Amino acid sequence: xxxxxxHPSTLSVQEGDSAVIKCTYxxxxxxxxxxxxxxxxxxxxxxxxxxxxxxxxxxxRIAVTLNKTAKHFSLHITETQPxxxxxxxxxxxxxxxxxxxxxxxxxxxxxxxx
Amino acid sequence: DxxxxxxPTHLIKTRGQQVTLRCSPKSGHDTVSWYQQALGQxxxxxxxxxxxxxxxxxxxxxxxxGHQFPNYSSELNVNALLLGDSALYLCASSFLGAAEAFFGxxxxxxxx
Numbered sequence: 001x002x003x004x005x006x007h008p009s010t011l012s013v014q015e016g017d018s019a020v021i022k023c024t025y026x027x028x029x030x031x032x033x034x035x036x037x038x039x040x041x042x043x044x045x046x047x048x049x050x051x052x053x054x055x056x057x058x059x060x061r062i063a064v065t066l067n068k069t070a071k072h073f074s075l076h077i078t079e080t081q082p083x084x085x086x087x088x089x090x091x092x093x094x095x096x097x098x099x100x101x102x103x104x105x106x107x108x109x110x111x112x113x114x
Numbered sequence: 115d116x117x118x119x120x121x122p123t124h125l126i127k128t129r130g131q132q133v134t135l136r137c138s139p140k141s142g143h144d145t146v147s148w149y150q151q152a153l154g155q156x157x158x159x160x161x162x163x164x165x166x167x168x169x170x171x172x173x174x175x176x177x178x179x180g181h182q183f184p185n186y187s188s189e190l191n192v193n194a195l196l197l198g199d200s201a202l203y204l205c206a207s208s209f210l211g212a213a214e215a216f217f218g219x220x221x222x223x224x225x226x
Contacts, residue, residue: 006156032213043118043219044157044204051213089156098211099145099169104156 002027004092006105013080014113021075021108023090030092032100033066033073038107039086047088048075080112116141118207118218126224127195135190135221139207145169146188147215148180151202163188164210192223200225 003026013019025033031052036044050057050064050073057064063076073092077084087109091102119138127133139146145164149157159172163182182188186207192199202222206215 004156034214036217043217046214046216049214091156093213095211095213096170099162099164100208100213100215101147101159101162101170101172102149102157102206102215103159104149106156107154 002103004090004103004105006090006108008108009106010109010111012111012113015080015082017080019077019080019084019110021088021090021110023073023092023105025071025073025092025103027092027094027103028071029094031095032093033064034091034093034102035064035075036089036091037086038089044089082112082114085110085112118205118216120205120218120221122221123219124222126226129195129197129225131195132191132193133195133223135203135223137188137190137205137207137218139186139188140216143207143209143216144186145208145210146182146186147206147208148188148190149204149206150174151204151220153201157204160190195225197225199223
């Protein structure tokens with residue numbers, strides 16, 4: 001069935017260091033891969049996304065890479081700051097007749113130590 | 115422009131009871147999806163509505179049902195509540211055909 005594995009489950013980095021979160025998806029028909037940041041008690045917020053026809057996308061300190069052959073995609077955060085501390089979720093999605101449903105990973109709790 | 119809004123924010127129910135959660139999509143969005151997020155887990159897809167019809171459904175029992183109204187707002191109903199139904203219920207809205215979805219703040223349901 002559809003599945004997204006996410007690693008690591010927790011990640012602690014020093015302020016200014018880089019953080020990398022990795023996801024693997026099972027359904028090769030997946031064609032859209034968003035990343036969400038969820039702070040405690042708040043809604044998931046889209047921080048970056050990538051489509052299957054692109055291998056890499058960057059937005060300031062955040063980048064996402066996609067390897068369709070291996071069915072892997074990763075989130076890279078550079079120059080981490082304390083406000084980056086949150087839970088990050090990856091998701092894989094398929095377009096079925098114009099509608100998308102997301103299959104989420106189990107989340108990564110990122111702690112940026114000042 | 116209001117984003118996705120959900121009500122209520124918190125709810126406590128007793129086992130066996132029924133509950134209705136509500137969602138108003140972001141202005142202009144016509145598609146609403148519901149997700150269940152258990153503590154410490156990623157959101158799990160329940161179902162999606164467009165044009166007042168259920169378009170996709172996840173692996174949830176028939177106790178979970180929904181509705182979409184002509185103004186695109188939506189309700190999630192859960193019957194015969196179980197302790198395991200305790201979770202954060204998230205609503206997400208989008209345009210049909212658009213991949214990006216925007217989430218509401220969720221309804222925290224506790225079943226005792």
